[in-house]
Amino acid sequence: MKPLTTSPDIVVLFSGGLDSLLTAKLLQRQGLSVRCWHAFSPFFGKPRARDFWRATYGLDVHTEDVGEAFAAMLRQGPSHGFGKVLNPCVDCKIHLLRRAKIYMESVGAQALASGEVPGQRPMSQRRDVMRVIAREAGVADILVRPLGAGLLEPSMPERKGLVDRSRLASISGRGRAGQFALAARFGITEIPTPAGGCRLTDRENARRYWPLLTRPGEPTSADFDLANLGRQFWARDGETRFWLCVGRNKEDNEGLAQAAKSGDALLFLRDMPGPTALARDGAHWPSGILLRAAKLTAFRSPRAVAGGEAAAVCVKTGEKERTLAAEPEHVVFFEGPPSFDLVHDERRRRFPPQNL
Ligand code: SF4
Missing domain, CATH: 3.40.50.620 (HUPs)
Incomplete structure (x- = not known):
């Protein structure tokens, strides 16, 4: 213009x-x-x-x-x-x-x-x-x-x-x-x-951003865009962290599909409505952890839960696609964001208040 x-x-x-x-x-x-x-x-x-x-x-x-x-x-x-x-x-x-x-x-x-x-x-x-x-x-x-x-x-x-x-x-x-x-x-x-x-002034958003700020590696602007989307889940295995974002609605699902970059995995139900989930760097996740992510994705589909059986969850990495059979299950391995009290305490410890 x-x-x-x-x-x-x-x-x-x-x-x-x-x-x-x-x-x-x-x-x-x-x-x-x-x-x-x-x-x-x-x-x-x-x-x-x-x-x-x-x-x-x-x-x-x-x-x-x-x-x-x-x-x-x-x-x-x-x-x-x-x-x-x-x-x-x-x-x-x-x-x-x-x-x-x-x-x-x-x-x-x-x-x-x-x-x-x-x-x-x-x-x-x-x-x-x-x-x-x-x-x-x-x-x-x-x-x-x-x-x-x-x-x-x-x-x-x-x-x-x-x-x-x-x-x-x-x-x-x-x-x-x-x-x-x-x-x-x-x-x-x-x-x-x-x-x-x-x-950044909102406590709920601080809970979304904190795991990103404290995991090893440098978060990019695109990572924070992703942290603004859907439900956030994190899991840890030793020093390695696994980040899964699950859509809450159509807008989230579309945003997650657009946010996927090379190396990410997109998960979605093959035969019934349900959320889209994005596993950051999911192409490199061990298969057991990807299956847990698929179970959590299926758990967020009311139809899959009502069906009471394993659902077909597609895992798309780039042009490749495969299907996992996943029982809908809220896997404890993945946790939601930390409480704000924890974020607040850790933030004060890592970055003590400054006087001006
Ligand atoms: S960090 Fe503070 S000054 Fe900057 S945009 Fe947020 S509220 Fe405004």
Whole structure:
């Protein structure tokens, strides 16, 4: 899609939430040419909404996949620690600002803007932490925060006259009244639903991701995409771990079929409806373990359970397909994700809380 703006003055970090929308609008309204930059990963982002944002809000949005860098950061442990769940908010913001700066330079813009509001979030939007974030990201000289600008020291883009400080806002704190009033002033009737969509802040998702983060080997962005799908099961035999994802519905089943890569095995019932399951690296699993996975897959088919006999479970690896006779059975060998309490305790032990 052709951008609406050919040479933007300023790039806005755009999550798709109300704060970043108002940030873009505040700048557009003072005549600046604005380009939005939207990062996405297995944990956050809605890259498919790009056309909607353009049609509904008149915003030009560039989308960028930051999933691999995030997977690496989670694996190493963020240098500023985690929030309450698995959310590395301070490192996340630093990383996104660095990436946005690279994009800003590539399109010849002069400044960056973010929708942060002082005091809105307990940690990453504390004023002192906001300063650390901007400094570590190397954007202290080019970053403006239009929603809370009136309450912050004038930024360089304001001091240089690129951005008119008198036309920015003075919003702070956790309330949303200031944002809603501004949206009404701009005639925005389609209010985005609260961003809150970061999966790393959700306990259930933390349980899905933890086995991936603690098993030997480097999880990739695609691994985290897979962890977002279906029911998750893990098994261990000595040092080796076996990861099985079982679809809960048609959408999961299709997602799992698409997520299969070379070396994976897809399992599904040959003669009756039932789930699709994906065994990561299943082409290399010992046959006994694959049979246990087939039994678990059959156990998730009500028809197979009602039949009370061995079901025919196809195991597809690449172009090869074979059939196993598997009694529907919830095999104890495969376990569901760990409890959140366990994740929380282990996370604190491996990555002790950091002070900023
Ligand atoms: S909630 Fe998620 S997306 Fe937002 S700053 Fe924290 S880690 Fe990043």
